[in-house]
Amino acid sequence: AQTVTQSQPEMSVQEAETVTLSCTYDTSESNYYLFWYKQPPSRQMILVIRQEAYKQQNATENRFSVNFQKAAKSFSLKISDSQLGDTAMYFCAFYDYKLSFGAGTTVTVRA
Amino acid sequence: DAGVIQSPRHEVTEMGQEVTLRCKPISGHDYLFWYRQTMMRGLELLIYFNNNVPIDDSGMPEDRFSAKMPNASFSTLKIQPSEPRDSAVYFCASSVTGEGNQPQHFGDGTRLSIL
Numbered sequence: 162a163q164t165v166t167q168s169q170p171e172m173s174v175q176e177a178e179t180v181t182l183s184c185t186y187d188t189s190e191s192n193y194y195l196f197w198y199k200q201p202p203s204r205q206m207i208l209v210i211r212q213e214a215y216k217q218q219n220a221t222e223n224r225f226s227v228n229f230q231k232a233a234k235s236f237s238l239k240i241s242d243s244q245l246g247d248t249a250m251y252f253c254a255f256y257d258y259k260l261s262f263g264a265g266t267t268v269t270v271r272a
Numbered sequence: 273d274a275g276v277i278q279s280p281r282h283e284v285t286e287m288g289q290e291v292t293l294r295c296k297p298i299s300g301h302d303y304l305f306w307y308r309q310t311m312m313r314g315l316e317l318l319i320y321f322n323n324n325v326p327i328d329d330s331g332m333p334e335d336r337f338s339a340k341m342p343n344a345s346f347s348t349l350k351i352q353p354s355e356p357r358d359s360a361v362y363f364c365a366s367s368v369t370g371e372g373n374q375p376q377h378f379g380d381g382t383r384l385s386i387l
Binding site for chain 2: 193194196198203204205206207208211213252256257258259260261262263264265
């Protein structure tokens with residue numbers, strides 16, 4: 162089974178500031194996909210960003226970007242210009258034939 | 273377009289009762305997944321279907337749990353008899369294919385409380 166580790170249970174950031182969430186994973190596969198999902202208090206699971214392991218270029222979606230380090234098996238998420246609506250739990254997920262989720266990081270954006 | 277639709281949104285029932293959770297995937301999605309989310313175990317895959325056929329049910333905790341997909345637009349997850357430790361949020365998700373480049377779209381989940 163694949164393991165996904167998110168070492169930061171909670172993070173707090175001031176509105177408009179930047180926060181970076183860490184994620185490491187363990188796999189022997191060469192091609193796979195990585196995702197960040199957001200779960201706000203409403204409980205929905207919302208896809209934030211995805212990365213294919215074969216692509217060198219780091220994925221970016223508006224204020225969200227990743228730092229994908231394949232050799233280090235690291236996949237961090239950076240949230241720039243944090244907004245109050247970014248307050249949520251963020252899950253890193255690894256996909257080979259199924260999704261395996263990390264334990265999540267709770268992000269609180271302070272006004 | 274409508275997303276993945278789950279019902280009920282909340283369910284409270286007494287131990288020993290049968291519980292049925294329902295899911296309507298996004299039209300055209302061939303894959304359907306059932307997940308369970310708890311504080312202790314996080315998000316875990318229970319079972320998934322491809323074209324209505326169960327492919328991997330290794331995550332189903334025990335025989336009290338069963339899942340069916342009688343057609344492309346409907347799936348159920350049943351617990352019989354229910355126990356307090358089954359209390360969790362249950363998510364259904366669907367995707368176009370089973371490939372990682374097609375993300376899974378999640379429903380809003382069913383919060384299940386077994387008293």
